[in-house]
Structures are given as C-alpha cells and as structure tokens.
Amino acid sequence: DDGTHRHGDDGTHRHGDDGTHRHGNHPSTPTLGASFKVEIAHLSITTPASVVGKYDIAIANFGRTLYGASLSGALTYPHDARQRLGCGAGATIDIPESVKAARMAVILLLDRGSCAFTEKVMNGQKAGADAVIIVDDRDEPLLTPDAANDEGTGSYVDNITIPAALARKVDGSKFEAEIARNERVMGTMDWHDVLPHPDERVEWELWAETNDECGHTCQQQNAFMRDFKPIAKSLEQGGYTQFTPHYITWQCIDNPPTTEACKAQCINVGRYCAPDPDADIHAGYSGADIVIDNLRALCAFDVANKSNAPWMWWDYVSDFSDECTMGNGKFAMRSCAEKVAKNIGIDVDAINACMGDTNGDHTNPMLEAQIAAQSPPAGSSRRDIRLLPTILINGERYSGKIARGEVLTALCAGFDQASVPAMCSDAGLMHAECVRGQQGDVTCATDKEGDGKTACKETGSFPYYECACPEGSQSVVGHDGTEKCESVNMCAQAMHDMANCSCDRCVCTNLQHGKFQCKTEAATACDEPLSRAATSQGGCWAKDGFSACVDNIDAKRKASREGGNPDEVPSVVCKCPKGFEGDGTTSCVEIDECKTKCKDSNAKCVNTYGSYNCTCSAGYAATYQPEPVDDWICLSTHRSGGASLVFTSVLMSILGVASASYAFYQYRARSYMDREIRQIMAQYMPLDQHPPDDDDDSPYDQPPQRDSAKQNILPTSMELSDF
Secondary structure, eight states: OOOBOEEOTTSOEEOSTTOOSOOSSSTTOOOOOOOOOOOEEEEEEEESGGGOEEEEEEEOSSSOOOTTOEEEEEEEOOSSGGGSSOOSTTOOOOOOHHHHHTTOEEEEEEEOOSSOHHHHHHHHHHHTOSEEEEEOSSSOOOOOBOOOSSHHHHHHHHHOOSOEEEEOHHHHHHHHHHHHTTOOEEEEEEOTTSSOOOSSSEEEEEEEOSOOOSTHHHHHHHHHHHHHHHHHHHHHHTTSEEEEEEEOOBOOOSSSTTSHHHHHHEETTTTEEOOOTTSOTTSSOOHHHHHHHHHHHHHHHHHHHHTTOTTHHHHHHHHHHHHSOTTTTOTTOHHHHHHHHHHHTOOHHHHHHHHOOTTSSSOOHHHHHHHHHHSOOTTOOOOOOOSSSEEEETTEEOOSOOSHHHHHHHHHHTSOGGGOOGGGGOHHHHHOTTSTTSHHHHHHHHTTTSSSOOEEEEOSSTTSEEEEOOTTEEEEEOTTSOEEEEEOOHHHHHHHHOGGGSSTTEEEEEOGGGOEEEEEOOOOGGGSOOOTTOOEETTEEEETTEEOEEEOHHHHHHHHHTTOOGGGSOSEEEOOOTTEESOSSSOOEEOOGGGTSOOOTTEEEEEETTEEEEEEOTTEEEEEEOTTTOEEEEEESSGGGHHHHHHHHHHHHHHHHHHHHHHHHHHHHHHHHHHHHHHHHHHHSOTTOOOOOOOTTOTTOOOOOOOHHHHHHSOSOOOGGGO
C-alpha cells in the first residue's frame, strides 16, 4: 500500500494496492508486456570498516533528486523502536544530539511498512533529516518508491524538499545494526552518474496529457508547465536543449473495435484511445475528447517546430490549460483551442491538416509515432513509458518532484562541463523558493512584518528569496522610519507621457500587478446638436435651446490622474446652465439676474431669458469685473482725461517699471557671470601672466591683456547677497 512500482504477471506496471496508476485492465488499454526501470543512485559507506562499500539505492519518484551532486553525512536510525517506521501525523523521530552538534548532514534510515513512503519522508524532513533512505522489509530487487494520487499524499509531495530512496533489506539491515551498536556510520549519497551527457546539448522529453481533472497529478503537471515555460523557452532559444513533447496513446482491445466503450474512448475506429476521465462513458468528457486534444497539442508542436520556433508549444499548452478547461466547459471545444493557437501565432490551418480525419478508418502518423516512442529504441536500457507525467533526460527517466527547481537541476546535470548554460549557476532559479507553495512564497504571503511586502523575489544567496512590494506598488519610508508598500498610480504618468492616454477624451484605469488600461471615452449626448424644441438632452432638462446636460469628461480624467476609477464617474451630470436654477434633471427656472447684478448707480439692467443686459448712463463705460465680483461696473469717461487716459497712464507706468527692472536684472546677471568666469580662469591661468602666443593661426588665441589696475577693480569673491 506504500506506492512502490511492481511488475504484474502480465508485465504491466502497477502500484501497490492503493489503486493508482494501474494499466492492463481497462477496456481500452492493451497489455504491452513492458516493465518499469528503477533509477539507481549510489550510497558509499566510508566507516565503519565492517560495512565499507558502494551500495545501490532506488531513487524515489518524489522529493528532490540531487542530479549531478552528492550528499555526505552521518547515517542515523532511531534507537526507540516506536520511531523506526516514521508513521503518523506529527510522528516524533529523534536525531542524535552528537550529530546535531557536529553540524553534519543527517541521512535518516527508516523501515518500510505501515504507511506510505511520502508520509515517512515528510516526518523525517520535519525531524531535521537532510535525506531519508527507507530500508525494504522484504528480500526482493530494488523498487521505485512512488507517491499515490490522493489529495493527502499530494500535500506531502508538494512539501517534501529532501532526497528520498529505498535500500535493499540485506544492505539496510547491516547499517541499522551498526548504528544500534552506537557505531558512527558515515556515507555519501551520489547522483553524479544517474544521467548521461553524451554531447553539448541536452535532449529531453515530457510525457503528459491534456486531461486537467485527474487529481493531484494533473494539478502538478499543469503548474509545472506554467512555471517552467520561461526556462524551457530560454534553453530552447539558446540552442542548449532539444525538447520533444509526447502523449501516451493506447489501442482498443475489443474485437471488433466498435463496442460502446471503444467508441467513447477512441478515435479512428479504435486505433487510438485514452481512458474516460470521469470513468463514465455515458456522461461528461470522453477518452476520445482527450485523444483529440492530445493530437492537437502534438500538431501544434509539429507546426511550430517546422517554423523553427518549437518553443511556442509552451505558450500553447500554458494558455490552453488556462482557457480551455474541463471546469469552464471549453475543454473539447475546437474553437477554444484554435483561438489559443491563433493568438500565439501558430498556423491553425496547418494544425488541422496535421490532425487529419479523426473519424476515418485509417492510421494517423502523429499518433502512430507516439505509440512507437512509448517503447524504448533498440539497444536502450529505458523501459516503456507508463506513468504520467514522465520526463526523460538524455534518454534516461527523471526521478523526483515535477517542479521547476528540481527539473532544472536535472537538466543542468545532463550537460557536459564545457556547455553548461549560465542559468545553471542561478541559485534563485535552482532553489525556486518563490514557486507557489514553497517556503518563500508562503512566508511572504503571510506578511508577518505588516509592511505589505507580499511578493516573493528569488535571490542568489541563502535563503534564496526576499519579500518585496508586489507589482503596482513601491516601498515608501514613513515619518517614523519604517517602510511600507504603497500603490503606484501608473495612470498619472501614462496620461502625461503616452499619446493613446493623453488625448482630450482619454481616461486610464489602474489594474493589478502594476498594469493599467487606457481607453477613449465616447462622445456623450451633451455634445449632440440641440434643437430649440427639445425638452431633454442626455437625461437632463432642456428648453428653448438651453440644456442642463454637462459632459463630465473632465471629472473622469481627474479621477484617472488621481488613481481613481473613471468608470465610477458618471459620463453626464445635470447642472442648470448659467441664468437658471433647479435640479437640472426635471426643472431649471430662469433667474432674474437684475435682482443681484448690474447694481452700479449709473447702470441700467434689463433681464432677458437666460441672461441680462447691463448698460451705463451717458458719459460712462461698462467694464466687466471677473470673479469674485462677477459683475459690470460703470466708469466715467470724463474724469482726469477720461477712463482711457487713466488706463493708459497706469499701463505705461507698469511697463516702465518692468523695463527698468529687467534692464537692472540683465546688468546684475552679466556682472555676476563675468566675475564667476574670471575666478574659474584664475585658478588655471592668472590673468596677469598669460603665456606668449606662438601660434598666430590658433583659433584659441587669448584676447589682449587688460591693465592690471583695471583688473583689480573687479572683486575677487562674491557673496550671495551681491546678486
């Protein structure tokens, strides 16, 4: 029940009795007579002499496999027999104080049995182990420890960050016996020879499926594809790797292949099948739906590869898993998949031509190639592909957690020393502490410091991450000296600098993660021509050519500049026009302005509809006074030569003062600049000691010397108050 890989009598790969990853008994799954290869690492024991030697250990299919590396430390085994299985939530496992004090790596031995491998390793990790080796409880060849597909086991898999392996009973029992006698057993776990590196380029494959509702396995696979996409694309574009995606395909074993089960789970008359995702051939999505979307993904890669851009496949599968899901009902919709391909620039017609007729009674070259690739090539030690997801690196099966840091570590171990890409030295990428669910991601999200730094940023030094302000915010130091993240109004700058965001009717909305959106507001009803007979405009009062409709674009733009949401600002407001009062929506009443305006003793006021006329008595001229007066006054045209004379005199006086001030300013500025220039020149060439000018043709000849007495008239320094 612990999740080991065993081989059935028919040669097919099975797990233990937990019901996960079985093949061979499904109506559309053939018996292919294949076996599962166990990936081997080495454990070298250096002391004591009684157990010195090199031992094989089976690499677990979960946890962190240290490809291309080794781990040396002390082997420990609990003295308390109740701790030796490592089972139970929160199980206690004691690590010897002597090992802790020596600061050595801890390689914990636990016995197989009673609970899943993942539970044992998780408990060992919590106890402080740097690696866990489980000792088999029966005499048999090495088997690969695997994880079940239930949610509980999935939570362990997501959080296990140390290497795990299985040792033979005959070997592990010797180590345990020495430790029980208080002997110090020292050893090194070595993963250097796990992957071959035949040339300067790494060839790797990913076997997956488009089904997104297969429990934790599918969640892990899709999360890995999204997270690994930029790394995979960079490696491929740089020529460091050659990547090939694959999808497992079976044939219907019913004869003839026209049964109800085959029709529901297969295409091309039973030739290419996949298990029904919800185990109900009468409802939900079918196995045939999965085969078709698998085929479409293969063809997307084929078309992109022929266009010399194979990395576009990563964009396709990432966007497909986001947009065309079983959850949103778009999984088997051809239009959804074609939209994804079109948006990233893959030729949709070429994809459809590659897929061919999925209902025809004929073979499909793409799927035939997948069936052939599931079995190893001649002379290869690799076994048939049966588990999903599976990664092959340089022809060898990858063992370990399907996550960015772990897979990148394995790929980097596949290069020869002369061709290792720079990203293999990026500790931040390798440790991947900011991946969802990892320590950096969890720690930063909790915002323990309360400073708003909830984003995780990977670094090249321990602990390989730091918490930072999320996109769209910045760190601001307050008056008390503490830092806090505050939102950045991206629209304020955009509306100043960007043409498509600074037009008269442009508005801007701040989005999440430092993004913003600009758009042009349509003209409102207020801008439409208004007839005198109209009684309403834009939902506002109107009469006799007057309207209370006001285009509110200025308020919308003000909200944008201040970081608000312009969509929350109404496009139109109703405000009675000048000369009227009321609510502006249903009523605006004309005002008699003469009651409050045109009150000069020499003025005469006549009220008009929506306005008024203000005239002055003979000998007076009407002059408008702006806010706060906002009224007309009457000025005599006869006093002191008339109002025009007064105005002209005042204006000439102002201009005279301004001209004199400007002339004085120029004089003082020139004097100041002259003195400063002389001071600077004096530091390098005193004015009374010019060198002789030997080059009459030089364009840099010095002017004639001034009399020293005249030079001394200039001050040698200047105070700020001199200007």
